Every structure is written in structure tokens, then in C-alpha cells.
Amino acid sequence: MHKLKQSRIFTLIEPAPVILVTTCDGNKNDVMTISWTMVLDFTPVFAIATGAWNYSFAALQRTRECVIAIPTVDLLDRVVGIGTCSGADTDKFAKFKLTAMPGKLVKAPLIKECLANIECKVVDLIEKYNIVVLEAVAAYEDPERKEKRTVHAVGDGTFIVDGRMIDRRKMMASKLPAGI
Amino acid sequence: MHKLKQSRIFTLIEPAPVILVTTCDGNKNDVMTISWTMVLDFTPVFAIATGAWNYSFAALQRTRECVIAIPTVDLLDRVVGIGTCSGADTDKFAKFKLTAMPGKLVKAPLIKECLANIECKVVDLIEKYNIVVLEAVAAYEDPERKEKRTVHAVGDGTFIVDGRMIDRRKMMASKLPAGI
Secondary structure (H helix, E strand, O other), X not given: OEEOOHXXXXXXXXXXXXXXXXXXXXXXXXXXXXXXXXXXXXXXXEEEEOOOOOOOHHHHHXXXXXXXXXXXXXXXXXXXXXXXXXXXXXXXXXXXXXXXXXOOOOOOOEEOOOOEEEEEEEEEEEHHHOEEEEEEEEEEEOOOOOOXXXXXXXXXXXXXXXXXXXXXXXHHHHHOOOOO | OEEOOHHHHHHHOOOOOOEEEEEEOOOOEXXXXXXXXXXXXXXXXXXXXXXXXXXXXHHHHHHOEEEEEEOOHHHHHHHHHHHOOOOOOOOHHHHOOOOEEOOOOOOOOEXXXXXXXXXXXXXXEEHHHOEEEEEEEEEEEOOOOOOOOOEEEOOOOEEEEEEEEEEOHHHHHHHOOOOO
């Protein structure tokens, strides 16, 4: 895993791929699938929407730490599987053959099989809307990975895979954050 | 424009395409480009992140209404253009040749050229994080439109176009909202 510079971390979340969020409650690791995410600041600060209906929300709330792992399309069936069972009765890392790797600044694990991993601290919980505000403290990308296409949930059980890239850097130069 | 049933409206925002947000301050229409969006509830309720740095935020704050218009890839250069100039000194509907159509429940205009339009009411402003909470009150899709691929901003001036669709409705049946 290659460390990503801080100014580029938000670009992992800005396109809003389906993500995995890992936690560690002190005894065991858990992971949930999340589609509802949003960038709040380039520094970077993110929002995710989750709540007590997700088993690992309790660990997220108590430890105030998590890792956002970015899966690619080859992992889609595992991602859907993770999202349709519960950590209450399932060791998801074992069931879905995920390799937990230690983070540096948080106890929640990185997922080796993913394209990128972001270590995050919880900075706020907006209970009224089930919004968790996260600050990214470090991120890593796997430079060896050939499959880089992520997936976007439509919400009805279908997913859109990343297609081609269009470059509008010149047109947008005046609006891009520094150091990107 | 074909009316979309309420239970499917959130599927326009869940994949997190770049959107246009229109407002009407009573005298003139304005439009801004937004990439930071998130679903908060299937009913549907959305969050968008914006603030006073966007000229039309003042109209959004005062009128507590807007329209979210969903552009497709053929409109990308207009979308980037809209995002890199200001309504303070530009009539963006004229400059970018957008056709304003009247909404039914809000004064902000629909954009005829877009794939879909969602009439929204502002239900909350979370000032600390520049989050605007929106409730969708009606939505429409253009059934005649052949180009349906939306774009996702990476945040560095590049954009990812929608690729192929993968169907996992059966695997996800237990988790899908009613009436989808």
C-alpha cells in the first residue's frame, strides 16, 4: 500500500463509490457496506449516513474511529454480501475472505483486497439526520492493482460501474483546491 | 417530462452524479453545479453541501426551495461552465442555453435539457458543516432522452462517465425499500 498525499484523499470519496467501513470494538473487527457518503471539505472531511440499524454503528460511536475501504467492481458480490448480513452473528472478515491489515492511527483494520483505505476519526454525530462526520487522518492506495473501476449503487439493487474518464482540468483550473 | 413515483426519486441521487441546483430569487433564475450530495432517507430526503461561496446559496436560504436537475454526459461542458462562473454577474440560463420550465410546487425552474428534475423544499440548514437538508416533493424524467449516462466528479478536474449496469436485485431483495 502506497501512502496518498493528504490533498488528494477527498478524490476517493468525491465520485461517491460504494464503500466498506471497518470498525474494531476492541475484540473483533466488523465491516459494513455504505453508499450514502459526501465530501464536506477538502482537508478532507466526509459525511456518511448510518445509524443503529447497522450493527457496527455502536463500535463507530464508541471508538470514534473507522477505516473507509474502497472496493472495486471485482469485489461487488462480496460488497453486496457484506451489506446483507449482520456483524451481530457473522464474522464478516472470515466469511468474505477479507484480509485485515493494521492501520497506523486507528485500531480499525484496513482491507488488503481494496483499492484504497482511509483511516478516519469521528469528529461529530448529527443524530437528527444519522450523519457521521469523519476526518481522514491517513490514506493508502494499492499501486499494483489493475482493476480500478469502482461501483455506484442506484439503490434499487442495481449498480453502475465506472466508465471512461473525461479530463476537464484546464476548464476547472480556477476552482480546483491547492496541491491537487 | 414524465412524473416519477415518489419511492424511486432517491435513486436519482443515490449514485451521486454531478447535479445542477436551480433557484429563483423572485426576479431571476440561477443555477449552480454541485458534486457533494448524499441520500439521507428513502422518503426521499437529501443532503447537499454548499454555502455562501455559491452566489445562489442566498436564494436557496431565503426561498427555502430549489430544483435538482440531473445532467448527462453530453452536457458536461455546460455543467463545468456553470460551475466556474457566478450568478452575481452572469445570466447562466442565457449563457449556457438552458430552457427553464415551471415547476408545480416550487418557484425554482426545471431544466428542460436535463434527464431528470426534482422539486425540493429546504427542511434544514446545518450551518456548522454547510449542509442543506432537502425534501423532494416531486420529480420528473424525460422518457424520450437517449443519453442517460451521468457523470461523477473526481474533484481534480476529471470526471467518470457511467459505464455498464450490474443487477443484484435478487441478492439485495431483503434490504430494498418498499415500492421500489
